[in-house]
Amino acid sequence: MTDKVEVDITIPNQTRYLGLIGRIGEDLVHSLGRYTGDREELAYHLNLVLTEAITNAICHANENDPDKQIQIQISASETSLKIKVFDEGEGFDLAELTACDMQDTDECGRGIHIIHRLMDNVKYHRSNNRNVLEMIKKLH
Amino acid sequence: MQLKTEEIGDVVLIEIEEERMDAHNSGTFKEQMLALFDEGKCNLIIDLSAVRFVDSSGLGALVSGFKNASAREGSLKLSGLQPQVRSMFELTRLHRVFEIFASVEEAQESF
Numbered sequence: 001m002t003d004k005v006e007v008d009i010t011i012p013n014q015t016r017y018l019g020l021i022g023r024i025g026e027d028l029v030h031s032l033g034r035y036t037g038d039r040e041e042l043a044y045h046l047n048l049v050l051t052e053a054i055t056n057a058i059c060h061a062n063e064n065d066p067d068k069q070i071q072i073q074i075s076a077s078e079t080s081l082k083i084k085v086f087d088e089g090e091g092f093d094l095a096e097l098t099a100c101d102m103q104d105t106d107e108c109g110r111g112i113h114i115i116h117r118l119m120d121n122v123k124y125h126r127s128n129n130r131n132v133l134e135m136i137k138k139l140h
Numbered sequence: 141m142q143l144k145t146e147e148i149g150d151v152v153l154i155e156i157e158e159e160r161m162d163a164h165n166s167g168t169f170k171e172q173m174l175a176l177f178d179e180g181k182c183n184l185i186i187d188l189s190a191v192r193f194v195d196s197s198g199l200g201a202l203v204s205g206f207k208n209a210s211a212r213e214g215s216l217k218l219s220g221l222q223p224q225v226r227s228m229f230e231l232t233r234l235h236r237v238f239e240i241f242a243s244v245e246e247a248q249e250s251f
Contacts, residue, residue, distance in 0.1 A: 016164055018162050019164070022162075022193065044227075048195060048228075051163075051193075055162070055195065059163065104236065104237050105207060107200040107201075107203050110232050111197075113232075114231065117231060
């Protein structure tokens with residue numbers, strides 16, 4: 001029997017929906033049947049990664065345009081978490097953002113570093129006139 | 141952002157009354173701190189006891205406050221971090237930047 005949960009949500013391009021998506025991510029981890037690791041920590045990390053990825057899509061990719069939308073797909077099983085965040089903007093250079101050398105007292109730029117620290121595989125590419133940030137975390 | 145401020149001598153205690161600090165409310169928080177700096181109040185304790193979740197935008201707002209306080213020869217100190225919030229400071233190495241205290245009283249005594 002597979003224990004897989006899939007969620008597909010589209011939200012307006014507004015930061016007021018961050019809390020809602022974060023809560024859905026946390027609830028999803030709590031509903032995973034067979035996960036044996038630290039569930040509270042994984043729930044927090046999923047909330048965080050979703051929040052960072054969606055903020056990036058809203059503010060940078062979609063440039064706060066209220067007419068645009070963000071689509072979020074989450075697929076969770078006992079072996080992996082897969083997240084896709086689609087934006088309708090011009091896109092950005094993930095490698096350049098990642099290579100940026102953060103100073104301790106910089107005010108911006110931590111989001112993408114946090115995503116890289118918490119996820120095993122991160123890529124950003126064009127897909128049918130949109131961009132998608134794909135993130136995978138293996139669960140043991 | 142929902143918060144409560146209290147002046148204790150020349151220190152302003154800011155209690156954050158939100159469960160989440162993220163891109164939706166951290167911009168307002170920065171402005172609220174700037175208003176205090178404009179009034180010459182540059183010794184701040186930010187009590188995060190009620191905060192369960194903080195993202196990079198929330199951390200960025202705190203860094204902004206820290207730099208503004210330091211530039212005015214004041215200081216911004218933190219208290220009451222919940223374990224997951226504390227782990228965010230460690231993940232981003234910001235625990236090396238901020239003075240972090242277990243309670244408001246301890247932060248207050250350090251001024």
